[in-house]
Amino acid sequence: MKYLIVLADGMADWPVAELGGKTLLQHAATPHMDWLASHGRSGMLKTVPDGFHPGSEVANSSILGYDQHLVYQGRGPLEAASIGVELQPDDLAMRCNLVCIEGDLLKNHSCGRLETEEARVLIQYLDEKLGSPQVHFYTGVQYRHLLVLRGGDKRLLCTPPHDIPLHPFRPNLPKAACAEAEETARTLNRLIADSQELLADHPLNKRRMAEGKDPANSIWPWGGGYRPQMVPLTQRFSQIRRGAVITAVDLIRGIGRYAGLRVIDVEGATGLYDTNYEGKAQAALEALRTDDFVYLHVEASDEAGHDGSVPLKLRTIHDLDSRLLAPLLEGLQQTGEPVAVALLPDHPTPCAHRTHTAEPVPFCIWYPGIEPDAVQTFDEVACQAGAYGTLQGDEFIRLFIQ
Numbered sequence: 184m185k186y187l188i189v190l191a192d193g194m195a196d197w198p199v200a201e202l203g204g205k206t207l208l209q210h211a212a213t214p215h216m217d218w219l220a221s222h223g224r225s226g227m228l229k230t231v232p233d234g235f236h237p238g239s240e241v242a243n244s245s246i247l248g249y250d251q252h253l254v255y256q257g258r259g260p261l262e263a264a265s266i267g268v269e270l271q272p273d274d275l276a277m278r279c280n281l282v283c284i285e286g287d288l289l290k291n292h293s294c295g296r297l298e299t300e301e302a303r304v305l306i307q308y309l310d311e312k313l314g315s316p317q318v319h320f321y322t323g324v325q326y327r328h329l330l331v332l333r334g335g336d337k338r339l340l341c342t343p344p345h346d347i348p349l350h351p352f353r354p355n356l357p358k359a360a361c362a363e364a365e366e367t368a369r370t371l372n373r374l375i376a377d378s379q380e381l382l383a384d385h386p387l388n389k390r391r392m393a394e395g396k397d398p399a400n401s402i403w404p405w406g407g408g409y410r411p412q413m414v415p416l417t418q419r420f421s422q423i424r425r426g427a428v429i430t431a432v433d434l435i436r437g438i439g440r441y442a443g444l445r446v447i448d449v450e451g452a453t454g455l456y457d458t459n460y461e462g463k464a465q466a467a468l469e470a471l472r473t474d475d476f477v478y479l480h481v482e483a484s485d486e487a488g489h490d491g492s493v494p495l496k497l498r499t500i501h502d503l504d505s506r507l508l509a510p511l512l513e514g515l516q517q518t519g520e521p522v523a524v525a526l527l528p529d530h531p532t533p534c535a536h537r538t539h540t541a542e543p544v545p546f547c548i549w550y551p552g553i554e555p556d557a558v559q560t561f562d563e564v565a566c567q568a569g570a571y572g573t574l575q576g577d578e579f580i581r582l583f584i585q
Contacts, residue, residue, distance in 0.1 A: 184422070184550065185522045186476045186584060187467060189511070190246070191503055192239060192432075193485025193532030195544045195563055199493060207493065207534075208545075208562035211500045215508035216547075216561035219526055223549030225558040226571025228579050230529055231541040238343065238539065239485070240406070242529035244438050247478070248577035249413060256408025257337070261437030262329045263410075265446075268321055270410040275335025275367065277407040278434075279320065279328040280344050281305060281399040284379065289352040292344035292489070293326040295397035296455065302326065304387055305399055312381055313374055323433045325454065330374075330404050336364035339371070341405035345489050346538045357404065371404050378402040415443025416476065420584050426476035429466050431458060435480045444478065454482040456499050460506035468514040471522060476584075481507065488532030496534055523550035525583050526561065543573055548583060 194208065202210040230242040232251050240258045241251055259276030263269075270276055281302055283290040303322045310320040321329040342355040356375065359368040379401045382388055388398035416423050428439030429447045431454035436446050449466050451459030458481065467479045481503055487496035508526075515522050527546035530539045545566030547558070556570035574582065 185471050185474070185520055186422070186525075187471065187511075187522055188246070188478050188525045188527075188583070189508065190243065190478065190480045191484055191500075191526070191528050192480060192482045193488045193530060193539065194500060194503070194528040195531035195542070196488065196496070197531070197533040197535055199534070201493070206563050207497055207500055209560070209564065211497055211504070213500060213504040213561060215504045215512055216526060217559065218512070219508075219524060219549045220547045220561040220565065221559045222555055223524075223547045223553055224556045224571055225545065225547040225561070225566040225569030227543040227567055227569070227573040228527060228546050229543045229573060229575035232575070236343075237530050237541040238406070239432075239529055240434055240438065242539075243435060243480070244413075244442075245576075246527070246529060246579060247416065247438070247442055248419070248580035249442075250576070254411045254413050256411040258406030258408075258434055259329065259331075260408050260410050261441070262323055262327065262433045263321075263331070263437065264440040265433035265436035266321055266323055266329060268329060268331065270331070271333070272409070273334050275332040275337055275407050275409065277330045277332070277335075277341075277371075277404040279330035280403040280405070281326045281328065282344050282401050282403045283397040283399065284352060284401045287351050287353065288349055289344060289347050289355070289403075290397060291348055292403070293486075294399040297326045297399050299324050301387055301391075302328065302399065305382060305385065308385065309378055309381065309402065313377055318370075318374070324431070326399070327433050328402075330402070332367065332370065335370070335407065336361075336367040337407045337409065338364040339368055339407060341407065343405050343538075344403045348489070348537060352401075374404070375402055411441060413441040415441075417443045422584055423476045425474045426478070427470045427474045428478045428480065429463055429470070430478075430480035430482070432480065432482050435478075439478060444476070445474075455486050456483045456495055456502070458483055460502055461510060464507045464510040464514070467511060468518075471518065471520075484528070485532045488534050489537055491534050491537045493534045521551045523548065523583065525579075531563075546571075546579065
């Protein structure tokens with residue numbers, strides 16, 4: 184048996200009044216998701232342990248069975264692993280968004296879809312002007328980048344920028360959680376202020392504004408931590424001798440690398456609604472020829488939820504069903520070796536809330552010969568009646584693999 188997890192980031196949602204009180208999954212036409220649910224077995228999964236923020240770094244590594252009390256270090260170290268930055272023991276690695284500030288408000292967390300090549304110009308410029316032996320900026324993907332502080336203290340209160348769209352940014356600037364972290368907090372606030380001064384008049388931002396686009400006019404560091412200690416999946420499960428992760432998101436690449444998975448890049452994979460669904464499906468089918476385990480991550484629904492757009496999120500759900508699951512299931516029928524398939528979100532990203540929440544998410548598991556339960560559709564309500572009940576911790580990954 185081989186194993187494929189299809190992770191639809193942020194796909195779960197709340198009931199929507201204009202959809203007749205249904206969730207987006209209940210409303211959308213998803214015949215391939217429903218096929219998996221009706222021919223497999225379903226349940227609910229608590230992906231965010233009590234006391235943890237419902238970030239994708241927590242939810243995705245929890246799905247893979249990692250105890251957050253032992254491994255959680257924030258997003259920064261995962262971004263570092265993704266882009267190949269080797270952290271020293273005293274390096275504080277922080278996710279560093281390029282954001283758009285408008286007046287006193289944080290207008291958005293993504294600069295209105297900044298392209299990586301544009302971001303590289305700005306991040307290199309910031310590293311030239313603000314970098315030092317203690318401060319380094321590294322280019323990631325789109326608006327997601329990395330800031331490393333040599334000797335930084337991670338005991339900080341940092342608000343994720345996607346939690347505060349259209350909110351005043353100053354009350355949410357980094358703060359020290361203890362006296363020892365005061366110097367680190369001061370450094371971060373100085374870097375933010377300096378970045379705003381430097382980026383305001385940068386030619387690239389002037390061009391973006393002339394084109395009617397949001398400028399990338401500030402950094403926003405958050406999610407700081409040190410290098411985590413994660414035991415590779417190949418050492419935890421004898422069934423997994425070789426595995427792969429497919430994603431357009433640095434964070435998930437980093438989790439995959441620490442989990443001992445090879446990273447597969449797909450041309451045209453953007454992390455947005457226009458991602459290459461078909462290319463990702465083909466990459467997963469090809470990987471399953473040589474690998475025992477594939478983690479196929481699709482970011483599009485999460486970004487649509489952050490945008491608060493019900494029509495766009497519905498589109499991402501339809502596309503995942505018709506453009507990714509359809510060719511995947513067709514391809515799996517042609518393979519000679521049985522493959523177990525799990526489908527689930529990592530967390531809800533409700534359009535009405537525009538950020539992550541911690542409610543349990545629906546999941547289903549199918550493989551040839553499984554005895555189906557009574558669930559007929561894949562959604563937040565139907566899966567509550569599934570045979571697996573509600574799982575948490577490493578119960579899902581152990582159930583799936585073993």
